Amino acid sequence: MRWDYSLADLVMFTPEVYLRLFSRFNEAAWPLHLLALLGGLAIPFLLSRPLPLFRHVAIVLLALAWIYTGLGFLLEYYSPINWPVTYFAYGFVAQAMLIGAVAGWWHPVGRWPSGGARAGILWLLWLLCLLGLPWLTASAADSWQALSLFAMTPDVTVVATLPVLLLVHRRVRWLLLLLPLGWCFFSAATLLALETAGLMVVPALGLVAGLVLLFLPSWSEPG
Amino acid sequence: MANRISRRHFLGGLATVSLVSQMPVLGIASQHQRSEPITRPIPGSGEQLPVIGMGTWRTFNVGRDEKLLTQRAQVLKTFFEYQGTVIDSSPMYGTAELALGKALSKLGRDDELFAATKIWTSDTEEGVKQAKESRQLWGVERFDLLQVHNLVNWQAHLETLKTMKERGEVRYIGITTSHGRRLQEFEDIMEREPLDFVQLTYNVLDRWAEERLLPLAQERGIAVIANRPFQGGRLFDRFQGQPLPSWAGDAGCENWAEYFLKFIVSHPAVTCAIPATTQVEHMQENMGAQFGALPDPGQRSEMIRYLEEL
Numbered sequence: 426m427r428w429d430y431s432l433a434d435l436v437m438f439t440p441e442v443y444l445r446l447f448s449r450f451n452e453a454a455w456p457l458h459l460l461a462l463l464g465g466l467a468i469p470f471l472l473s474r475p476l477p478l479f480r481h482v483a484i485v486l487l488a489l490a491w492i493y494t495g496l497g498f499l500l501e502y503y504s505p506i507n508w509p510v511t512y513f514a515y516g517f518v519a520q521a522m523l524i525g526a527v528a529g530w531w532h533p534v535g536r537w538p539s540g541g542a543r544a545g546i547l548w549l550l551w552l553l554c555l556l557g558l559p560w561l562t563a564s565a566a567d568s569w570q571a572l573s574l575f576a577m578t579p580d581v582t583v584v585a586t587l588p589v590l591l592l593v594h595r596r597v598r599w600l601l602l603l604l605p606l607g608w609c610f611f612s613a614a615t616l617l618a619l620e621t622a623g624l625m626v627v628p629a630l631g632l633v634a635g636l637v638l639l640f641l642p643s644w645s646e647p648g
Numbered sequence: 649m650a651n652r653i654s655r656r657h658f659l660g661g662l663a664t665v666s667l668v669s670q671m672p673v674l675g676i677a678s679q680h681q682r683s684e685p686i687t688r689p690i691p692g693s694g695e696q697l698p699v700i701g702m703g704t705w706r707t708f709n710v711g712r713d714e715k716l717l718t719q720r721a722q723v724l725k726t727f728f729e730y731q732g733t734v735i736d737s738s739p740m741y742g743t744a745e746l747a748l749g750k751a752l753s754k755l756g757r758d759d760e761l762f763a764a765t766k767i768w769t770s771d772t773e774e775g776v777k778q779a780k781e782s783r784q785l786w787g788v789e790r791f792d793l794l795q796v797h798n799l800v801n802w803q804a805h806l807e808t809l810k811t812m813k814e815r816g817e818v819r820y821i822g823i824t825t826s827h828g829r830r831l832q833e834f835e836d837i838m839e840r841e842p843l844d845f846v847q848l849t850y851n852v853l854d855r856w857a858e859e860r861l862l863p864l865a866q867e868r869g870i871a872v873i874a875n876r877p878f879q880g881g882r883l884f885d886r887f888q889g890q891p892l893p894s895w896a897g898d899a900g901c902e903n904w905a906e907y908f909l910k911f912i913v914s915h916p917a918v919t920c921a922i923p924a925t926t927q928v929e930h931m932q933e934n935m936g937a938q939f940g941a942l943p944d945p946g947q948r949s950e951m952i953r954y955l956e957e958l
């Protein structure tokens with residue numbers, strides 16, 4: 426045997442094709458971006474309300490974010506050039522159901538902290554996911570049209586979900602972390618092989634944060 | 649392809665005149681269009697193939713991106729303008745076959761095409777379906793060459809391919825490997841089975857095929873397609889910043905692309921090399937390798953030595 430592989434030999438598309446997925450998807454999806462952004466901003470507000478109904482609405486919004494990302498970006502755009510993504514596309518839909526079942530019903534998600542350091546950290550993370558991380562693909566593609574938004578594209582959607590999972594009871598949280606961890610690993614490895622190290626930051630961050638989340642107690646506020 | 653070649657030659661003068669008038673790059677390109685490309689016979693039939701073909705792994709997997717589909721069609725057009733014929737793909741390459749089909753129908757050049765694809769599935773029935781699907785994607789009536797990709801389920805697929813060849817549904821059959829995978833098994837199949845083609849990795853740094861597979865191909869009368877001629881692009885990463893040796897011109901090499909490709913196709917067992925590219929300029933450089941002089945055995949040794957010293 427004289428195997429001579431480099432990691433780059435394992436990816437089946439070029440960085441250009443990958444980055445153009447974002448601009449093509451954004452062009453086709455406009456103006457859903459506005460809804461995605463509004464929904465994204467609404468999630469922490471809804472989660473911080475004392476009435477459980479609001480938190481259920483937040484969980485439904487989060488589940489919709491996963492479904493839209495799975496069936497839109499992953500299935501329609503990404504899977505044709507990278508066939509393993511097909512499985513993840515359906516995985517995202519399954520994850521949406523699981524989020525609904527576990528965080529909406531079985532062990533309902535706790536309240537987003539209303540003050541103190543924890544609230545500050547969670548808000549910071551949330552805004553970073555919503556408004557900061559999307560620019561990484563845009564800057565790699567050298568075009569703002571290649572933004573990767575929450576509820577539309579996978580890496581940011583997965584990472585943005587993690588702060589919410591911190592409000593779920595630790596006993597069941599691992600169930601909701603399996604797919605995010607799987608995706609982050611897959612995406613980080615793909616972007617590493619694609620030699621686009623800058624973009625790898627998001628899934629790599631997700632991978633580390635997801636692993637930490639397996640052990641952290643819930644940050645939710647009583648009530 | 650025999651029909652295609654004679655038709656091409658018949659139309660040669662006319663086509664050359666009209667092509668030259670549409671040329672994007674004059675000078676060297678038009679010179680190459682007028683001169684005869686270097687060809688090699690397929691041992692089993694004597695049919696001549698130009699020594700530089702085109703691969704599609706990574707480069708043609710562009711999804712349904714209209715902008716990139718148009719750009720890749722331009723790459724393919726350049727390939728045909730330089731008298732290229734052999735195109736290699738696989739169902740494994742994502743949407744590459746779809747992109748090829750779209751580009752071919754846009755260009756309307758399928759009479760110049762030597763269409764080669766692969767069967768890549770562990771399921772025997774699925775293999776037959778795959779060949780049919782690939783035909784539809786490419787928009788060809790039949791493939792010139794069908795290969796079992798990376799020896800996946802090769803026993804069953806080779807039987808299917810033999811039957812297809814008997815029925816005239818494919819002209820040539822073969823097997824592929826790369827990166828030095830499953831070499832012993834590959835050799836055994838070459839010894840036992842009636843193959844027209846093998847495809848394997850051969851380039852100026854990966855020369856393991858010289859030991860057994862290339863001599864065996866010559867002995868058994870099997871055509872050889874060399875894949876990964878640039879080591880997937882790594883040869884350029886390593887050497888492009890370096891000067892060509894002063895004697896490169898005597899060996900027929902004007903640039904690094906010609907250096908790497910002419911090394912490969914000057915091996916007497918090799919029928920053609922199939923470099924892949926996303927860029928028209930790179931296609932022009934690569935296709936330059938099927939014209940002019942080829943290095944002789946002494947120069948081939950020098951070519952290896954020069955790179956090793958670099």
Ligand SMILES: NC(=O)c1ccc[n+]([C@@H]2O[C@H](COP(=O)([O-])OP(=O)(O)OC[C@H]3O[C@@H](n4cnc5c(N)ncnc54)[C@H](OP(=O)(O)O)[C@@H]3O)[C@@H](O)[C@H]2O)c1
Pocket residue numbers: 702703704705706707736737797798824825826847874875876877878879880881882884905922923924925926927929930931933934
């Ligand atoms: N098992 C199998 O059956 C098997 C395995 C491997 C490969 N293959 C076949 O063999 C074909 C060739 O192998 P490959 O695609 O892996 O690699 P390759 O042809 O050795 O290298 C392709 C790379 O070289 C670059 N390149 C091409 N021409 C260039 C030039 N003139 N100057 C600078 N860079 C240049 C391309 O980048 P640009 O796009 O920027 O030009 C691309 O990144 C494949 O496409 C496939 O059809 C078959």
